[in-house]
Amino acid sequence: MLVVDFMHECELGTWKALFTHLIHLLHTIPGGDHLVTTLDNRLNCIPSYGNGVICKFANNTSKMKRLAAQDFEDILQCAMPVFKGLFPADHDEIIQLLLYRFAQWHALTKLRMHSESTLSVLDKTFKCLTHQLHKFQKFTCNTFTTMELPKERAAHKHKATHQCLTSDIPDAGGGGQRTKKFNMNTYKFHTIGDYLQTIQLFGMIDSFTSQIVCEHPFHIFHLNLILGQGELVHRALNTFYPLTSKLDTPAQLAKHEHCCCIL
Secondary structure: OOOOOHHHHHHHHHHHHHHHHHHHHHHHOOOHHHHHHHHHHHHHHOOOEOOOOEOOOOOOHHHOOOOOHHHHHHHHHOHHHHHOOOOOHHHHHHHHHHHHHHHHHHHHHOOOOOOHHHHHHHHHHHHHHHHHHHHHHHHHHHHOOOEOOHHHHHHHHHHHHHHHHHOOOOOOOOOOOOEOOOOOOOHHHHHHHHHHHHHHHHOOOOOOOOOOOOOOHHHHHHHHHHHOOOOOHHHHHHHHHHHOOOOOHHHHHHHHHHHHHHO
8 A cells, every 4th residue: 555755745746836826826916026025025034943943934935946845844834924915805815724724734744643633633624625725726716817937937938949949840849928727636636635544554654654774875776776765866866976077977877876786
């Protein structure tokens, strides 16, 4: 049976998709650039808290440059006050409740100890969250025609230019600005309903992992190749990278991996 992957499915999946679409919505509203700047300023004014609990935000968080799962988790925990008042009143109420339900479900799911009462609350919160997600999609998302973010538009244009250079057709890859819709018909949104059963069967989500525990990076790479586990391969590649000349890096990494397998 497949277990859930909270970091990739939630913090880097469903929550990242929701946060990105909220940025899309802000750009759609008149004066959207000012609203996005206000959002960034609010996040930047939030001080750090605890020992790595809430880290200091950058001054351009809305661009989502080099953000890890921990950063998206911090944004979720601070989302309600920073988004408050940026949307029209009728939509702002829906979005505030959605952010509250998402943060509540996120906190309950990450509890390190569960009881029958907490599992019951988790089940009720899941139902409230899904109801609010559908309400957000049907009412708020259908009201606005959201377009690409500036960085998405730049990436789109760059890809179109590259296709023009490599294609025989002069206007290959061209096109206008694309619309962006909030899509919940994805696997990551579907797995939200699996967390309760997974916790009941296997325990808390921090009590199991798909990683292979091994201290030596070369052994990590070799074991992952044999057993088909790829999560800790990143750590091995980071170890191999300083051994390269930074020129033709993929070939040199492949060479080190080949030598590791032989040894």
